[in-house]
Amino acid sequence: MTDIDRIRQRSVAAVILAAGAGSRYAGDTHKLFAEVDGRPVISHVVDAARASEVDEVIVVSGAVDLDPFVPDDVTLIHNEQWADGQATSLRAAVGYAESRRHDALVVGLGDSPGVTTEIWNKVAEVDADLASARYDGELRPPVRLSASMWASLPVSGDDGARALMRQRPDLVRPVPVDGDPHDIDTLEDLRRWS
Numbered sequence: 001m002t003d004i005d006r007i008r009q010r011s012v013a014a015v016i017l018a019a020g021a022g023s024r025y026a027g028d029t030h031k032l033f034a035e036v037d038g039r040p041v042i043s044h045v046v047d048a049a050r051a052s053e054v055d056e057v058i059v060v061s062g063a064v065d066l067d068p069f070v071p072d073d074v075t076l077i078h079n080e081q082w083a084d085g086q087a088t089s090l091r092a093a094v095g096y097a098e099s100r101r102h103d104a105l106v107v108g109l110g111d112s113p114g115v116t117t118e119i120w121n122k123v124a125e126v127d128a129d130l131a132s133a134r135y136d137g138e139l140r141p142p143v144r145l146s147a148s149m150w151a152s153l154p155v156s157g158d159d160g161a162r163a164l165m166r167q168r169p170d171l172v173r174p175v176p177v178d179g180d181p182h183d184i185d186t187l188e189d190l191r192r193w194s
Contacts, residue, residue, distance in 0.1 A: 018110025019062025044113035114180030140181035
């Protein structure tokens with residue numbers, strides 16, 4: 001059995017963190033519903049993850065109802081504590097992943113429409129406890145977290161995997177990718193995408 005075969009036998013889920021209020025975005029809708037190329041931002045992200053080779057796609061919602069944007073083959077988790085920061089959303093995803101016996105999570109952001117299916121796949125396929133996509137030398141989501149790392153994640157605040165990467169840079173495996181990792185936080189960000 002090759003290393004690739006062993007990796008493929010492990011269960012890996014994609015997690016899309018999409019629970020925040022998007023308070024810096026001053027548009028008419030929540031930033032996740034803003035359109036890029038005629039489709040909501042969240043739809044770009046969900047579709048890219050769905051087309052990847054992960055075993056399950058999980059979306060963590062909170063401030064707004066994402067049900068209309070999440071297809072039936074995607075697991076939607078509502079984080080009641082979303083206002084306490086991104087760490088609570090990641091913890092909600094980890095709790096669910098543990099119940100489903102996933103071996104690793106690949107965590108991305110719901111407001112990053114430039115993260116392609118290829119990027120999700122490249123990060124998911126890496127045999128590392130902690131890995132991150134690297135765009136032109138910069139580490140950005142998605143981030144791969146094996147189950148052995150989950151207990152080390154923060155329990156509160158706005159840092160998720162980023163905090164772990166700062167604490168343990170020696171463990172981070174960069175995964176070179178091509179794409180645009182920038183998220184949409186403001187109207188100016190949206191205009192850049194449009």
